[in-house]
Amino acid sequence: MTERGWSKADLHMHTDYSDGHCTPAELVEYVLAHTDLAVIAVTDHDEIDGAYAAQRHAQGTALQVIIGEEISTREGHVLAYFIHERIPPRMSARDTIAAIHAQGGLAVAAHPYDWMVRSLGRYGLARRAAGAEREWKFDGIETMNASLRPRRANYQAALVAQQLGIPAVGGSDAHVVGTIGYGYTEFAGQKCDDVRQAIIQGTTRVGGTHWSMADMAYAGRKLVQRMVWRGIAPLQQLGQR
Numbered sequence: 001m002t003e004r005g006w007s008k009a010d011l012h013m014h015t016d017y018s019d020g021h022c023t024p025a026e027l028v029e030y031v032l033a034h035t036d037l038a039v040i041a042v043t044d045h046d047e048i049d050g051a052y053a054a055q056r057h058a059q060g061t062a063l064q065v066i067i068g069e070e071i072s073t074r075e076g077h078v079l080a081y082f083i084h085e086r087i088p089p090r091m092s093a094r095d096t097i098a099a100i101h102a103q104g105g106l107a108v109a110a111h112p113y114d115w116m117v118r119s120l121g122r123y124g125l126a127r128r129a130a131g132a133e134r135e136w137k138f139d140g141i142e143t144m145n146a147s148l149r150p151r152r153a154n155y156q157a158a159l160v161a162q163q164l165g166i167p168a169v170g171g172s173d174a175h176v177v178g179t180i181g182y183g184y185t186e187f188a189g190q191k192c193d194d195v196r197q198a199i200i201q202g203t204t205r206v207g208g209t210h211w212s213m214a215d216m217a218y219a220g221r222k223l224v225q226r227m228v229w230r231g232i233a234p235l236q237q238l239g240q241r
Helices: 024-034 049-058 093-102 152-164 192-201 213-230 234-240
Strands: 006-010 039-042 064-073 076-081 106-109 140-145 168-171 183-188 205-208
Touching: 024 039, 024 049, 039 049, 039 192, 049 064, 064 093, 064 192, 076 093, 076 192, 093 106, 106 192, 140 152, 140 183, 140 205, 168 205, 183 192
Parallel strands: 006 039, 039 064, 106 140, 140 168
Antiparallel strands: 006 183, 064 076, 076 106, 168 183, 183 205
């Protein structure tokens, strides 16, 4: 049960504007019908149009949508929240973070110890995000990513976030609607701006459960089907999760 006065936000999910398997409208309808989430961030890979589509579909409902993006930097994936323009991929993490901040957004290290994709932890997160004059000026670290196997990747991220004094963020990394809400961020309040303030002030909490093996198999099967339909070899997309 979420503490009174607090709400849940799932801050990592994908639509068919990148490698997700639902439309933005389907995503919003699922959240409204099947979860207790007050806020979501749609974070398609290197794309924000799906987030805007979800935000439009949620208008007039109790659900609030943060415009987000999961950006592929040269050192790993970075989650951007509260941006208004797409940030291009393949820049350095440092320049990507600066571009996020230039839009008034928040920058979060995504699944930094994931072994399946290029991840910031293997490029010196604990060193480069440390200290007052740190190179990587992250506003948060994703310490609960529901899709990760093995789970120790989240534990390692949580340990580094604690050592660096950087706030923790959680999300489902959902690519199919059935895993939305598996991972989440708890915050005081109910609105997008409350999420923003909780990250800035370092008052967030993370929780949830991991994808099951059945969830992993289903998401993998959907990815292969989509790649075959597009005429792309599935292994080419492994690093884009």
